[in-house]
Amino acid sequence: MLEKLIGTIVLSVALSQQLVYGLALGIVQGISEWLPISSKTQIIILATYLLKMPFNQAYVFGLFMEIGTILAAIIYFRKEVASMIMSLFGKGSAEGRFLLKYVVVSTIFTGIIGSIIYLYVNSLQGAYNIGLPMIILGFILIGDALFIKYSRSRYSKNKNRRTVSQLGFKDYIIVGMVQGIAALPGVSRSGATTSALLLLNVETDEAFRLSFINMILATSGAVLLTLIASRASVYSSIAAIGAYGLLISIIVATLISLLFIGFLLNIAKKSSIVYLITALGIIALLGGVLASLYGAA
Secondary structure (H helix, E strand, O other), X not given: OHHHHHHHHHHHHHHHHHHHHHHHHHHHHHHHOOOOOOHHHHHHHHHHHHOOOOHHHHHHHHHHOOHHHHHHHHHHOHHHHHHHXXXXXXXXXXXXXXXXXXXXXXXXXXXHHHHHHHHHHHHOOOOOXXXXXXXXXXXXXXXXXXXXXXXXXXXXXXXXXXXXXXXXXXXXXXXXXXXXXXXOOOOOHHHHHHHHHHHOOEOHHHHHHHHHHHHHHHHHHHHHHHHHHOHHHHHHXXXXXXXXXXXXHHHHHHHHHHHHHHHHHHHHOOOOHHHHHHHHHHHHHHHHHHHHHHOOO
Protein backbone atom coordinates (compact mmCIF):
# COMPACT_ATOMS: atom_id res chain seq x y z
CA MET A 1 0.00 0.00 0.00
CA LEU A 2 2.79 2.40 0.96
CA GLU A 3 4.75 1.55 -2.17
CA LYS A 4 1.70 2.26 -4.33
CA LEU A 5 1.17 5.63 -2.59
CA ILE A 6 4.82 6.58 -3.09
CA GLY A 7 4.61 5.50 -6.73
CA THR A 8 1.50 7.65 -7.23
CA ILE A 9 3.20 10.69 -5.67
CA VAL A 10 6.32 10.24 -7.78
CA LEU A 11 4.20 9.92 -10.92
CA SER A 12 2.21 13.06 -10.02
CA VAL A 13 5.39 15.05 -9.43
CA ALA A 14 6.86 13.81 -12.73
CA LEU A 15 3.70 14.72 -14.66
CA SER A 16 3.56 18.15 -12.98
CA GLN A 17 7.18 18.78 -13.96
CA GLN A 18 6.47 17.69 -17.52
CA LEU A 19 3.45 20.02 -17.59
CA VAL A 20 5.63 22.97 -16.55
CA TYR A 21 8.28 22.07 -19.13
CA GLY A 22 5.65 21.62 -21.84
CA LEU A 23 3.92 24.93 -21.10
CA ALA A 24 7.19 26.86 -20.98
CA LEU A 25 8.57 25.38 -24.20
CA GLY A 26 5.22 25.64 -26.01
CA ILE A 27 4.71 29.30 -25.10
CA VAL A 28 8.25 30.26 -26.09
CA GLN A 29 8.06 28.31 -29.37
CA GLY A 30 4.60 29.61 -30.27
CA ILE A 31 5.59 33.25 -29.77
CA SER A 32 9.19 33.35 -30.96
CA GLU A 33 8.66 31.43 -34.22
CA TRP A 34 6.82 34.39 -35.74
CA LEU A 35 8.96 37.14 -34.22
CA PRO A 36 12.53 37.96 -35.37
CA ILE A 37 14.13 36.53 -32.24
CA SER A 38 14.83 33.00 -33.56
CA SER A 39 12.63 30.39 -31.92
CA LYS A 40 15.36 27.74 -32.02
CA THR A 41 17.69 30.11 -30.17
CA GLN A 42 15.14 30.72 -27.43
CA ILE A 43 14.56 26.95 -27.16
CA ILE A 44 18.34 26.41 -27.02
CA ILE A 45 18.62 28.82 -24.10
CA LEU A 46 15.55 27.43 -22.34
CA ALA A 47 16.54 23.78 -22.88
CA THR A 48 20.07 24.47 -21.65
CA TYR A 49 18.98 26.11 -18.42
CA LEU A 50 15.69 24.29 -17.79
CA LEU A 51 16.51 20.80 -19.07
CA LYS A 52 20.31 20.97 -18.62
CA MET A 53 20.97 19.96 -22.23
CA PRO A 54 24.39 20.47 -23.86
CA PHE A 55 24.49 22.96 -26.76
CA ASN A 56 24.48 20.35 -29.55
CA GLN A 57 21.46 18.53 -28.15
CA ALA A 58 19.62 21.79 -27.42
CA TYR A 59 20.25 22.94 -31.02
CA VAL A 60 18.75 19.73 -32.42
CA PHE A 61 15.84 20.01 -30.00
CA GLY A 62 15.26 23.63 -31.05
CA LEU A 63 14.69 22.49 -34.64
CA PHE A 64 12.64 19.45 -33.65
CA MET A 65 10.30 21.66 -31.57
CA GLU A 66 9.01 23.29 -34.78
CA ILE A 67 6.31 20.59 -35.01
CA GLY A 68 3.66 22.71 -33.26
CA THR A 69 4.27 25.78 -35.43
CA ILE A 70 4.19 23.67 -38.59
CA LEU A 71 0.75 22.34 -37.61
CA ALA A 72 -0.44 25.90 -36.93
CA ALA A 73 0.76 27.13 -40.33
CA ILE A 74 -0.92 24.19 -42.11
CA ILE A 75 -4.20 24.89 -40.28
CA TYR A 76 -4.11 28.67 -40.82
CA PHE A 77 -3.08 28.45 -44.49
CA ARG A 78 -5.14 25.33 -45.24
CA LYS A 79 -6.70 26.91 -48.36
CA GLU A 80 -3.30 27.80 -49.79
CA VAL A 81 -1.94 24.36 -48.91
CA ALA A 82 -4.94 22.66 -50.55
CA SER A 83 -4.52 24.82 -53.66
CA MET A 84 -0.83 23.89 -53.92
CA ILE A 85 -1.65 20.19 -53.57
CA MET A 86 -4.33 20.48 -56.25
CA SER A 87 -1.79 22.18 -58.52
CA LEU A 88 0.31 19.03 -58.40
CA PHE A 89 -2.50 17.30 -60.27
CA GLY A 90 -3.02 20.13 -62.77
CA LYS A 91 -5.92 21.62 -60.86
CA GLY A 92 -6.28 24.44 -58.35
CA SER A 93 -6.02 28.19 -58.80
CA ALA A 94 -3.38 30.24 -60.60
CA GLU A 95 -2.13 31.50 -57.23
CA GLY A 96 -1.80 27.90 -56.08
CA ARG A 97 0.54 27.18 -59.00
CA PHE A 98 2.64 30.26 -58.25
CA LEU A 99 2.79 29.36 -54.57
CA LEU A 100 3.82 25.81 -55.38
CA LYS A 101 6.71 26.97 -57.58
CA TYR A 102 7.77 29.51 -54.98
CA VAL A 103 7.72 27.02 -52.10
CA VAL A 104 9.35 24.10 -53.95
CA VAL A 105 12.18 26.06 -55.59
CA SER A 106 13.02 28.13 -52.51
CA THR A 107 12.89 25.03 -50.27
CA ILE A 108 15.40 23.19 -52.49
CA PHE A 109 17.96 25.93 -51.91
CA THR A 110 16.99 26.13 -48.25
CA GLY A 111 17.64 22.41 -47.92
CA ILE A 112 21.07 22.59 -49.56
CA ILE A 113 22.35 25.49 -47.48
CA GLY A 114 20.47 24.60 -44.30
CA SER A 115 21.72 20.99 -44.26
CA ILE A 116 25.35 22.09 -44.54
CA ILE A 117 24.92 24.63 -41.75
CA TYR A 118 23.05 22.11 -39.58
CA LEU A 119 25.78 19.49 -39.85
CA TYR A 120 28.45 22.11 -39.13
CA VAL A 121 26.72 23.60 -36.08
CA ASN A 122 25.84 20.16 -34.74
CA SER A 123 29.52 19.22 -34.87
CA LEU A 124 30.67 22.25 -32.87
CA GLN A 125 32.26 21.47 -29.55
CA GLY A 126 33.19 25.00 -28.53
CA ALA A 127 31.19 28.15 -27.89
CA TYR A 128 28.96 29.76 -30.50
CA ASN A 129 27.89 33.39 -30.24
CA ILE A 130 24.14 33.14 -30.86
CA GLY A 131 23.62 36.82 -30.09
CA LEU A 132 25.56 38.37 -33.00
CA PRO A 133 23.22 37.15 -35.80
CA MET A 134 20.23 38.44 -33.80
CA ILE A 135 21.85 41.87 -33.47
CA ILE A 136 22.54 42.01 -37.21
CA LEU A 137 18.95 40.97 -37.95
CA GLY A 138 17.70 43.68 -35.58
CA PHE A 139 19.44 46.36 -37.63
CA ILE A 140 18.07 44.83 -40.85
CA LEU A 141 14.51 44.94 -39.49
CA ILE A 142 14.85 48.57 -38.47
CA GLY A 143 16.08 49.24 -42.00
CA ASP A 144 13.03 47.37 -43.33
CA ALA A 145 10.74 49.64 -41.31
CA LEU A 146 12.39 52.74 -42.75
CA PHE A 147 12.13 51.23 -46.24
CA ILE A 148 8.39 50.53 -45.82
CA LYS A 149 7.73 54.01 -44.47
CA TYR A 150 9.61 55.59 -47.38
CA SER A 151 7.98 53.45 -50.07
CA ARG A 152 4.48 53.93 -48.68
CA SER A 153 4.91 57.68 -48.48
CA ARG A 154 6.18 57.82 -52.06
CA TYR A 155 3.74 55.39 -53.64
CA SER A 156 0.14 54.61 -52.98
CA LYS A 157 -0.58 51.25 -51.36
CA ASN A 158 0.06 48.24 -53.62
CA LYS A 159 1.39 50.46 -56.44
CA ASN A 160 4.73 49.17 -57.76
CA ARG A 161 4.78 46.47 -55.07
CA ARG A 162 4.81 42.79 -55.96
CA THR A 163 2.83 39.68 -55.03
CA VAL A 164 3.73 36.00 -55.43
CA SER A 165 2.51 35.94 -59.05
CA GLN A 166 5.11 38.56 -59.96
CA LEU A 167 8.08 36.79 -58.41
CA GLY A 168 10.53 34.85 -60.55
CA PHE A 169 13.05 32.04 -60.07
CA LYS A 170 15.76 34.49 -59.04
CA ASP A 171 13.52 35.72 -56.25
CA TYR A 172 12.70 32.15 -55.17
CA ILE A 173 16.42 31.34 -54.99
CA ILE A 174 17.22 34.44 -52.93
CA VAL A 175 14.46 33.70 -50.42
CA GLY A 176 15.50 30.03 -50.27
CA MET A 177 19.14 30.88 -49.62
CA VAL A 178 18.24 33.37 -46.91
CA GLN A 179 15.95 30.81 -45.30
CA GLY A 180 18.76 28.25 -45.39
CA ILE A 181 21.11 30.64 -43.59
CA ALA A 182 18.47 30.84 -40.85
CA ALA A 183 19.61 27.36 -39.76
CA LEU A 184 22.32 29.22 -37.86
CA PRO A 185 21.51 29.66 -34.16
CA GLY A 186 20.56 33.27 -33.59
CA VAL A 187 19.12 33.83 -37.07
CA SER A 188 15.34 34.13 -37.22
CA ARG A 189 13.77 32.32 -40.18
CA SER A 190 10.66 34.51 -40.23
CA GLY A 191 12.64 37.71 -39.73
CA ALA A 192 15.21 36.87 -42.41
CA THR A 193 12.74 35.71 -45.07
CA THR A 194 10.31 38.57 -44.45
CA SER A 195 13.19 41.05 -44.73
CA ALA A 196 14.36 39.43 -47.97
CA LEU A 197 10.85 39.62 -49.46
CA LEU A 198 10.45 43.26 -48.43
CA LEU A 199 13.77 44.13 -50.05
CA LEU A 200 12.54 42.32 -53.18
CA ASN A 201 9.75 44.93 -53.22
CA VAL A 202 6.97 42.57 -52.13
CA GLU A 203 3.98 44.23 -50.48
CA THR A 204 4.28 44.13 -46.68
CA ASP A 205 1.34 41.86 -45.81
CA GLU A 206 2.22 39.60 -48.75
CA ALA A 207 5.81 39.34 -47.50
CA PHE A 208 4.62 38.14 -44.10
CA ARG A 209 2.17 35.69 -45.68
CA LEU A 210 4.75 34.23 -48.06
CA SER A 211 7.30 33.93 -45.27
CA PHE A 212 4.84 32.02 -43.08
CA ILE A 213 3.66 29.73 -45.89
CA ASN A 214 7.23 28.97 -46.91
CA MET A 215 8.08 27.66 -43.46
CA ILE A 216 5.78 24.64 -43.79
CA LEU A 217 7.84 22.56 -46.21
CA ALA A 218 11.26 23.92 -45.21
CA THR A 219 10.72 23.45 -41.49
CA SER A 220 9.19 20.00 -42.01
CA GLY A 221 12.43 19.13 -43.78
CA ALA A 222 14.42 20.46 -40.82
CA VAL A 223 12.46 18.27 -38.41
CA LEU A 224 13.02 15.26 -40.68
CA LEU A 225 16.74 16.05 -40.83
CA THR A 226 17.00 15.96 -37.03
CA LEU A 227 15.36 12.53 -37.01
CA ILE A 228 17.73 11.21 -39.68
CA ALA A 229 21.03 12.82 -38.69
CA SER A 230 20.60 13.27 -34.94
CA ARG A 231 18.12 10.63 -33.83
CA ALA A 232 19.92 9.96 -30.53
CA SER A 233 19.80 13.66 -29.57
CA VAL A 234 16.08 13.82 -30.41
CA TYR A 235 15.32 10.75 -28.28
CA SER A 236 17.41 12.12 -25.40
CA SER A 237 15.54 15.43 -25.62
CA ILE A 238 12.15 13.71 -25.56
CA ALA A 239 13.29 11.69 -22.54
CA ALA A 240 14.32 14.92 -20.80
CA ILE A 241 10.97 16.65 -21.31
CA GLY A 242 8.82 13.50 -21.22
CA ALA A 243 6.18 12.31 -23.70
CA TYR A 244 3.44 14.18 -21.80
CA GLY A 245 5.52 17.37 -21.72
CA LEU A 246 6.27 17.09 -25.44
CA LEU A 247 2.56 16.69 -26.26
CA ILE A 248 1.66 19.71 -24.13
CA SER A 249 4.37 21.82 -25.76
CA ILE A 250 3.16 20.94 -29.26
CA ILE A 251 -0.49 21.73 -28.42
CA VAL A 252 0.39 25.03 -26.71
CA ALA A 253 2.76 26.08 -29.52
CA THR A 254 0.05 25.32 -32.10
CA LEU A 255 -2.65 27.34 -30.34
CA ILE A 256 -0.45 30.35 -29.61
CA SER A 257 0.92 30.29 -33.18
CA LEU A 258 -2.60 30.46 -34.63
CA LEU A 259 -3.22 33.65 -32.65
CA PHE A 260 0.10 35.24 -33.59
CA ILE A 261 -0.18 34.47 -37.31
CA GLY A 262 -3.56 36.17 -37.51
CA PHE A 263 -2.39 39.14 -35.45
CA LEU A 264 0.73 39.76 -37.52
CA LEU A 265 -1.03 39.36 -40.89
CA ASN A 266 -3.78 41.72 -39.79
CA ILE A 267 -1.44 44.43 -38.56
CA ALA A 268 0.79 44.04 -41.64
CA LYS A 269 -2.01 45.58 -43.72
CA LYS A 270 -2.02 48.75 -41.61
CA SER A 271 0.36 51.68 -41.40
CA SER A 272 1.18 50.62 -37.86
CA ILE A 273 3.27 47.78 -39.33
CA VAL A 274 6.14 50.27 -39.54
CA TYR A 275 6.10 50.66 -35.77
CA LEU A 276 5.68 46.92 -35.26
CA ILE A 277 8.71 46.06 -37.41
CA THR A 278 10.73 48.76 -35.66
CA ALA A 279 9.71 47.27 -32.31
CA LEU A 280 10.61 43.78 -33.55
CA GLY A 281 13.99 45.08 -34.66
CA ILE A 282 14.59 46.53 -31.21
CA ILE A 283 13.48 43.23 -29.63
CA ALA A 284 15.94 41.37 -31.85
CA LEU A 285 18.73 43.78 -30.88
CA LEU A 286 18.00 43.43 -27.18
CA GLY A 287 17.59 39.67 -27.51
CA GLY A 288 20.93 39.48 -29.29
CA VAL A 289 22.67 41.48 -26.59
CA LEU A 290 21.14 39.36 -23.82
CA ALA A 291 21.95 36.15 -25.71
CA SER A 292 25.56 37.28 -26.07
CA LEU A 293 25.80 38.06 -22.36
CA TYR A 294 23.86 35.10 -20.99
CA GLY A 295 23.67 32.76 -23.98
CA ALA A 296 23.68 29.03 -23.78
CA ALA A 297 26.72 28.43 -25.90
